[in-house]
Amino acid sequence: MTASIIDGKGFAAKVRGEVGRHVKRLKDEHGITPGLAVVLVGEDPASQVYVRSKGKQTVEAGMNSYEHKRDASISQEELLALVEQLNGDPAVHGILVQLPLPDHIDEDLVINAIDPAKDVDGFHISNVGLLGTGQESMVPCTPLGCLMMLRDFHGSLSGMNAVVVGRSNIVGKPMAQLLLGDSCTVTIAHSRTKDIKEVTRRADIVVAAVGRPEMVTGDWIKPGATVIDVGINRIDAPEKGEGKTRLVGDCHFDSCAEVAGAITPVPGGVGPMTIACLLANTLTACCRANGIAAPEGLTA
Numbered sequence: 001m002t003a004s005i006i007d008g009k010g011f012a013a014k015v016r017g018e019v020g021r022h023v024k025r026l027k028d029e030h031g032i033t034p035g036l037a038v039v040l041v042g043e044d045p046a047s048q049v050y051v052r053s054k055g056k057q058t059v060e061a062g063m064n065s066y067e068h069k070r071d072a073s074i075s076q077e078e079l080l081a082l083v084e085q086l087n088g089d090p091a092v093h094g095i096l097v098q099l100p101l102p103d104h105i106d107e108d109l110v111i112n113a114i115d116p117a118k119d120v121d122g123f124h125i126s127n128v129g130l131l132g133t134g135q136e137s138m139v140p141c142t143p144l145g146c147l148m149m150l151r152d153f154h155g156s157l158s159g160m161n162a163v164v165v166g167r168s169n170i171v172g173k174p175m176a177q178l179l180l181g182d183s184c185t186v187t188i189a190h191s192r193t194k195d196i197k198e199v200t201r202r203a204d205i206v207v208a209a210v211g212r213p214e215m216v217t218g219d220w221i222k223p224g225a226t227v228i229d230v231g232i233n234r235i236d237a238p239e240k241g242e243g244k245t246r247l248v249g250d251c252h253f254d255s256c257a258e259v260a261g262a263i264t265p266v267p268g269g270v271g272p273m274t275i276a277c278l279l280a281n282t283l284t285a286c287c288r289a290n291g292i293a294a295p296e297g298l299t300a
């Protein structure tokens with residue numbers, strides 16, 4: 001078998017187009033422009049690239065983008081004061097504090113200082129609790145993007161066996177909640193799981209979010225299963241020349257694609273959907289803040 005490629009890049013462009021149409025309608029009918037504030041602490045080059053492309057896509061969708069760059073030496077108190085300022089700014093509907101933060105700053109404290117209604121990452125404890133109990137919330141962007149691709153490919157996910165590999169707060173756990181919400185039978189596997197291959201080989205859906213390059217190989221996959229690869233790992237690529245690198249996922253693409261029914265590529269899979277969902281969440285937050293019904297299909 002050779003797997004269908006799930007085109008996250010193309011799907012993300014469609015989602016952004018839809019967000020853009022709703023943004024225009026908000027402007028025309030209500031005179032409101034959604035705004036997204038991104039806080040970047042420090043100089044991590046990968047984070048800078050991501051923040052830049054996010055800002056560009058925010059503006060392309062017709063929304064306002066506010067970037068707040070701070071030195072890595074910023075104090076926790078100063079960062080909390082910035083979050084408070086953004087919480088109180090009526091032009092800001094979404095706030096994203098880029099992670100990870102420097103070691104001297106308590107990440108949980110900063111995230112939980114964000115107004116939950118503006119928490120477009122869905123990381124605030126209130127949003128985690130709301131998602132876990134099936135109430136309206138802001139849903140983390142990466143798992144939301146994965147869910148959209150799965151629904152688009154399969155229609156209903158009801159009754160499917162889903163195995164999430166990875167138990168992080170930002171991907172693994174919320175992904176499991178969303179799949180449960182769509183009536184999958186959900187297993188979370190991780191670094192301590194015994195006979196992990198036997199576990200994933202029972203899955204109709206495998207979501208790999210462990211952060212280890214090419215860990216999931218074809219022998220982990222049931223023939224015909226759908227593989228969602230969340231990993232984005234930069235590894236050395238001496239075959240491309242000295243000092244060159246390339247991006248790979250948490251799945252070994254070629255061997256998985258031989259067995260799977262469908263698979264997301266890296267790059268061009270989950271990554272672009274993450275940014276598209278960030279824009280969708282900003283639009284949703286803006287609609288809710290103004291008592292306007294948020295568009296369906298862009299939320300979980």
Ligand SMILES: Nc1nc(=O)c2c([nH]1)NC[C@@H]1CN(c3ccc(C(=O)N[C@@H](CCC(=O)O)C(=O)O)cc3)C=[N+]21
Nearest residue numbers: 050096097098099100121232267268269271272274275
């Ligand atoms: N509070 C917070 N929220 C985040 O959502 C968040 C964060 N912090 N910290 C960093 C990670 C990383 N992240 C990416 C999103 C999209 C791509 C993406 O679009 N990647 C392209 C490739 C980009 C390239 O070529 O390097 C792709 O997969 O096709 C990558 C990485 C969001 N993050």
